[in-house]
Amino acid sequence: MNEMKLISKRFGKINPLSxxxxxxxxxxxxxxxxxxxxxIEIIDEVQKSYLxxxxxxxxxxxxxxMGLAKESNKEKFIICNADEGEPGNFKDRxxxxxxxxxxxxxxxxxxxxxxxxxxxxxxxxxxxxxxSLLKWSIDEARKFGYLGKNILGSKFSFDIEVRSGAGxxxxxxxxxxxxxxxxxxxxxRVKPPFPTQSGINNKPTxxxxxxxxxxxxxxxxxxxxxFSKIGTPSSTGTKLISLSGNVKxxxxxxxxxxxxxxxxxxxxxxxIENDRxxxxxxxxxxxxxxxxxxxxxxxxxxDRFEEFESKTGAGAIIVIDERFDIFTxxxxxxxxxxxESCGKCTPCREGHIQLGNLIEKFIERKAMMQDIVSLESLxxxxxxxxxxxxxxxxxxxxxxxxxxxxxxxxDRIEHPKRG
Amino acid sequence: MILKEILQKYPKKxxxxxxxxxxxxxxxxxxxxxxxxxxxxxxxxGIPESKVCSVLSFYTFFSVKPRGKHIIQVCKDVPCYVSxxxxxxxxxxxxxxxxxxxxxxxxxxTLEFTSCLGCCDVGPxxxxxxxxxxxxxxxxxxxxxxxxxxxx
Numbered sequence: 001m002n003e004m005k006l007i008s009k010r011f012g013k014i015n016p017l018s019x020x021x022x023x024x025x026x027x028x029x030x031x032x033x034x035x036x037x038x039x040i041e042i043i044d045e046v047q048k049s050y051l052x053x054x055x056x057x058x059x060x061x062x063x064x065x066m067g068l069a070k071e072s073n074k075e076k077f078i079i080c081n082a083d084e085g086e087p088g089n090f091k092d093r094x095x096x097x098x099x100x101x102x103x104x105x106x107x108x109x110x111x112x113x114x115x116x117x118x119x120x121x122x123x124x125x126x127x128x129x130x131x132s133l134l135k136w137s138i139d140e141a142r143k144f145g146y147l148g149k150n151i152l153g154s155k156f157s158f159d160i161e162v163r164s165g166a167g168x169x170x171x172x173x174x175x176x177x178x179x180x181x182x183x184x185x186x187x188x189r190v191k192p193p194f195p196t197q198s199g200i201n202n203k204p205t206x207x208x209x210x211x212x213x214x215x216x217x218x219x220x221x222x223x224x225x226x227f228s229k230i231g232t233p234s235s236t237g238t239k240l241i242s243l244s245g246n247v248k249x250x251x252x253x254x255x256x257x258x259x260x261x262x263x264x265x266x267x268x269x270x271x272i273e274n275d276r277x278x279x280x281x282x283x284x285x286x287x288x289x290x291x292x293x294x295x296x297x298x299x300x301x302x303d304r305f306e307e308f309e310s311k312t313g314a315g316a317i318i319v320i321d322e323r324f325d326i327f328t329x330x331x332x333x334x335x336x337x338x339x340e341s342c343g344k345c346t347p348c349r350e351g352h353i354q355l356g357n358l359i360e361k362f363i364e365r366k367a368m369m370q371d372i373v374s375l376e377s378l379x380x381x382x383x384x385x386x387x388x389x390x391x392x393x394x395x396x397x398x399x400x401x402x403x404x405x406x407x408x409x410x411d412r413i414e415h416p417k418r419g
Numbered sequence: 420m421i422l423k424e425i426l427q428k429y430p431k432k433x434x435x436x437x438x439x440x441x442x443x444x445x446x447x448x449x450x451x452x453x454x455x456x457x458x459x460x461x462x463x464x465g466i467p468e469s470k471v472c473s474v475l476s477f478y479t480f481f482s483v484k485p486r487g488k489h490i491i492q493v494c495k496d497v498p499c500y501v502s503x504x505x506x507x508x509x510x511x512x513x514x515x516x517x518x519x520x521x522x523x524x525x526x527x528x529t530l531e532f533t534s535c536l537g538c539c540d541v542g543p544x545x546x547x548x549x550x551x552x553x554x555x556x557x558x559x560x561x562x563x564x565x566x567x568x569x570x571x
Contacts (some may be wrong), residue, residue: 021453067421071494084537085534085535085537086535087496087497087498087534087535087539088496088497088498088535088539089535089537090537090538090539090540092537093537093538124537125441125480126536126537126546127537128549163438164437164438164441165478166437166440166441166478166479166480166481167478167479167480167481167533167534168477168478168479169534180437181434182433182434183432183433183434183435183436183437183474184470184473184474184479185473185474185477185478186435187476201434203527242539242540243497243540244498244502244540244542245497245501245502245537245539246501247500250539250540250541251540252540262480282497286496286497286535311532316539318497318498318501318539320497320501321501324501329497329500332495332496332497332500333497334497336535340534342477
């Protein structure tokens with residue numbers, strides 16, 4: 001099995017600092033093509049492509065675009081969510097560091113199609129290299145007339161600014177991100193209204209992930225219908241996978257949807273270091289399910305992942321071999337969310353502390369059967385009673401581990417620590 | 420750089436708060452925002468001090484206590500943990516003679532945890548100021564730290 005490089009085709013082939021090299025490698029030609037199309041035609045192509053958001057939730061991109069296009073406000077914001085903070089994910093960093101102009105081109109095309117007037121790229125504060133590369137690239141694009149007033153001689157004007165996060169995972173959630181851009185703590189808002197109706201400064205706002213914007217030029221180039229033939233019926237196109245953990249070759253790989261997790265780990269990742277056995281694989285990142293080795297033949301697909309009552313996540317695969325204890329891993333996951341919870345919803349703020357305490361009992365071999373019941377019910381309460389994606393997805397690791405690694409839990413109860 | 424010079428670069432709009440705090444904190448050698456500075460920033464933007472404080476306490480980048488010249492952050496999440504045979508934190512703690520969340524007596528180093536730095540393919544990693552160090556080993560950590568000590 002090989003990679004299918006559509007949006008990572010320029011990785012390592014061009015100098016990311018050079019706009020000339022980007023232009024020579026098909027850069028900004030899709031913007032020119034888009035500017036010659038009717039706005040509704042562009043949205044139609046995205047609809048035909050059946051592109052779904054690459055940030056984790058998988059929401060159809062064309063619906064967001066349509067939503068923004070029909071708003072009549074004079075000011076409309078296009079925001080690129082580059083607050084990649086999910087442990088195990090680094091594909092957005094690769095996109096920003098290897099092909100920053102592709103993101104910018106995608107944003108300009110979306111802005112043109114939807115009437116967007118101002119663009120913002122919100123990059124997590126930890127990604128200083130990405131921030132300086134993007135700022136440099138935006139200046140270059142402005143010099144070449146791709147950004148600013150009357151882009152390429154058209155009536156369309158649009159500009160982009162880069163803003164930095166300040167160390168907060170939850171700001172990757174769309175309303176938390178908007179609050180942060182307004183200079184406030186990143187705590188989400190109640191939906192509806194959705195950002196396309198009332199986002200930053202209560203103005204219509206479209207927020208997409210870095211990878212989603214990066215895919216737009218390809219859709220304009222090959223057409224929505226052709227794009228939709230790649231992948232599976234429910235998940236079209238390609239996906240960047242961040243592969244990490246105990247594999248031989250870690251890194252970012254681009255694959256068409258429908259490839260099995262086993263193929264990614266063994267064919268692209270070269271298998272496990274020292275040919276050890278796999279203990280568990282976490283999918284999507286800290287917010288994703290934990291699965292055992294025998295489930296690795298499942299394919300990467302939005303619908304397939306719904307059985308975990310969770311989202312696909314942004315495409316991380318974290319491989320953990322037999323040397324590691326599942327409860328130590330789970331404790332790290334839970335403590336991560338405990339730290340990153342914004343504190344607005346009680347189940348999320350207090351629940352993660354208690355989940356951690358319960359997992360510690362299993363680590364110390366002091367747990368009882370009742371603790372399994374408590375873990376399960378607490379995880380479900382956090383999942384159901386939290387306002388934003390953090391609390392809704394954070395218990396997935398616990399819930400899936402209770403399903404697929406129940407024997408590990410029982411073993412700890414049946415073999416308590418003596419004395 | 421003094422706070423007034425930094426403030427003048429920004430429009431008096433409350434959405435500039437985080438940018439101002441980031442900019443000023445990194446310009447200061449002890450990387451923190453003092454009580455007096457909170458008042459000055461709030462006055463400049465025309466917002467209550469409580470609003471500045473709520474942002475300072477929410478985001479992990481900010482500190483209201485003096486820190487060292489160099490801030491060392493160690494990733495504590497799963498991908499780095501499973502990529503490592505050594506206890507990165509322990510090695511740095513021993514080397515510097517401080518525990519996590521402490522500052523060396525000579526005000527040169529502060530040691531902190533960080534959430535995932537998005538470098539899971541080259542872990543284990545740590546960040547010193549804005550620079551990320553990858554594929555850490557015990558020897559590499561000692562070499563990196565001594566470089567910072569020489570440049571003191």
